[in-house]
Amino acid sequence: MGLLSTWLSRLASPHSSKSFFHRARELSHRFRGPRFSGALPSSGKERLLSWSRSIVPFAIVASAGGALALELSSTSSLDHRIEGKEQTGLLVQGPHKELPEEFIKELKAILQDNMTLEYDERHFHGNPQNSFHRAVNIPDVIVYPRWHDDVQKIVISCNKYKVPITPYGGATSVEGQTLAPQGGLCIDMSLMKKIKSLHVEDMDVVVEPGVGWIELNEYxxxxxxFFPLDPGPGATIGGMCATRCSGSLAxxxxxxxxxxxxxxxxxxNGDVIKTGSRARKSAAGYDLTRLIIGSEGTLGVITEVTLRLQKLPQHSMVAMCNIQTIKDAANAAIATMHSGIxxxxxxLLDExxxxxxxxxxxxxxxxxxTLMFEFIGTEAYLREQALLVQKIVSEHNGSDFVFxxxxxxxxxxxxIRKEALWAxxxxxxxxxxxxxxxxxxLSRLAECISKSKQELNASPLLCMVIAHAGDGNFHACILFDPDQEEQQQEAERLNHFIVHTALSMEGWSSPCFFMELERGCCSLGMVDVQFHPFPFPDICCLDTWDITLFRRSRGTCSGEHGCWYWQNEVP
Incomplete structure (x- = not known):
């Protein structure tokens, strides 16, 4: 009991920002949506964002605690710091052409005032605050559909005028999915946030893509x-599908x-498909649902999702412990998974x-x-399993084990675990x-983390490691001075080292520009071969240029992953 009290006292903080964060998040969702008319801009003068829009990125950061909230209290500060801005990341550029005036008129007829050509909104959507990747171009127009029919009409119009589309969800991705390398049209899905039907007996729910996973679980x-995935706060269901997200509960x-x-x-081409029924399983035909999930819009725009639900656990328990080395910590996590618990x-968090x-x-x-575990079940089961894990951890030089x-x-x-990046x-x-x-x-996790950690420790840069150790997934956060070219190059070198280390151990990496290394050139070329004759007219006909752009602008990190990028026609 004394040890637990010590841990809890360490957690006690006079700087708690929980209430402020929830208030900020509530405001950010309440005010999301169009604020400008669809009229053509009368001048090149830039308008300042309204306070309600500028609070969106701030709300994400504010929850990291009082000290961090003060440090990152401006939108401009956030823009520059989270994974880079301007020349600090991979710069993606595609061909760009002006939107036809007839196209703008068609959009106006479809959406009325639910669209904008204002520069500030376009810049906000085209420059994700939490991505290292940057694009030369930004969207030319932002639209806010309210219904499935709106999306279908928008896509048909884009197909008619050959305008690239970038749907946009919660924008919590860190891999550049909201970039618009060719400009074009950005579909902000924030107004499509209805929970359409709940089937309690079947344990499933039908939702629109703009519904947030946190709001869904409150409902x-x-x-x-509850819906058991927990990516970054602010993530929406559509983006979570498009990027095949996961989270700590995976x-x-x-x-x-x-x-x-x-x-x-x-x-x-504007056609609509339903990838399956509400039945829990099917052995008939292609698994189109899993084909679309993770495709990041290269195959279409998601307008409705049927989700599998789980029962809320009766009880849960969290256990924490300290371990002397990160390799021992990873081995303890592996041993826990092997035990069948x-x-x-x-x-896993490094020091x-x-x-x-x-x-x-x-x-x-x-x-x-430090290792953090969560157990769910009956009270007796929780205690039994926690004691077994404590024994495993002690065999790997663990200490200070508390429930x-x-x-x-x-x-x-x-x-505090969720807010690790902001910390x-x-x-x-x-x-x-x-x-x-x-x-x-999983069997290579300890080796991969250990090698990566050695390289990070040898670097002059400040680096830290955090892992979903139960399934072999880990992140490194590498801090660098954007004004020092040598530091940026060192950060990119460390990133390459970690990625190549993982790939050499039959792993994968989400950074888009390593897709060819993971899958191979032939695999990428097969996308072109397979989808040119595919019996869906005009569906994402990718040639070599498209594959290159797709490779450089995709990613499947476990944060939300707010959008999908696709194109109807090769320029």
Whole structure:
């Protein structure tokens, strides 16, 4: 009991920002949507964003604690710091052409005032605040459909005038999915946020793509149900599907592909398909649902999603412990998975990440590699499983093993884990961050993390590691001074080292420009071969140029992944 009290006292912080964050998030969702008319701009003069729009990126950051909220209290500060801005990332450029006036008139007839050509809105949508990647062009027009029919009409019009489309969700992705390399049209799905039907007995729900996973779970809670994926706060269901997201609960419930029953999709020529029924399984035909999930809009625009739900756990328990080395921590996580113990989360933080959390949140956690576990089930089962994990951890030089059952303490623990990136930024206020995202077979996790950590420690840059250790997925956050070219090059070198290390161990990396290394040139070429004769007219006919752009602008990080990029015709 004394040890638990010590841990809880370390968690206690006079700088808690929980209430402020929830208020900010509420405001950001309330005010999302169009604020400008669809008229052509009368001049080149830029308008300032309204406060309601500028609070969106700020709300994401504010929850990292009082100290960090003060540090990142301006939109411009956030723009420059989260994974780079201007010349600090991979610069993507595609051919751009002006939108025909007839096209703008058609959009106006379809959407009335739910569209804008204002520069500030276009710049906001075309320059994601949390991505290292940048594009030369930004969208030429932003539209806000309210209904499925709106989306279909928009796509038909875009196909008619050969205008590229970039649908846009919660924009929490860190891999550049909201970029618009060719300009064109951006479909902001924020107004399509209806929960259309809930089938409690079938444990499924039908939603529109703009519904946020946090809001969905708030709706489901009175029914004793929940949707078990937990990517970044602000993520929306459509973007989660398009990028095949996961999260810390994936070790128990799987990724997005395991939790979607069917999709409604508008194809490139405006045709609409439903990828399946509401039945839980089918052995008939192609698995179109899983084909679309993770395609990031290269096959169509998602307008409706049927999700598989789970029962809310009766009880849950969080356990934390310190381990002397990160390799021992990874081995302890692997041993836990091999033991057959049913954990719902296994998270690993290195000592630098723990230090960042302490600084950003006013905590006093031991600055050692740390493992976090979550167990769900009956109270007796929780205690039995936690004791088994404690034994495993002790065999890998673990110490300070504590169990947390208090609801507020558990929320606080997962809050600081979710806000790890923002905590990293607090350590170096004027620096930017490049984050990696790799996954290896579980048996290679300890080796991969250990090799990566050695390289990171040898670098003059400030670096930290955090992992979804239960399924072999880990991230490195590399901080660098954007004004120092040598530091940027060193950050990119470290990123390449980690990615190549993972690929050499039969793993994968989400950064788009490593797709060819992971899948091979022949695999990429097969996209062109397979989809040119595909019996969906005009659907994403990718040639070599398109494949290159697709390779450089995609990613499947476990944050939300807010959008899809696709094109109807090769320029």
């Amino acid at each position: 489901l809670k009175p029914y004793g149900l 070790v128990r419930y799987g990724t997005m592909r395991d939790n979607v029953i069917n999709l409604q999709v508008v194809l490139g 049913q954990v719902s989360r296994v998270e 630098v990440q723990v230090k960042a959390i302490n600084m950003a949140n006013g905590k006093n956690l031991p600055e050692l590699p 947390v059952e208090d609801a507020d303490a558990k929320k606080e623990l997962w809050r 990293c930024l607090a350590m170096a206020p004027n620096f930017e961050a490049l984050t990696t995202d790799v996954c290896v077979p």
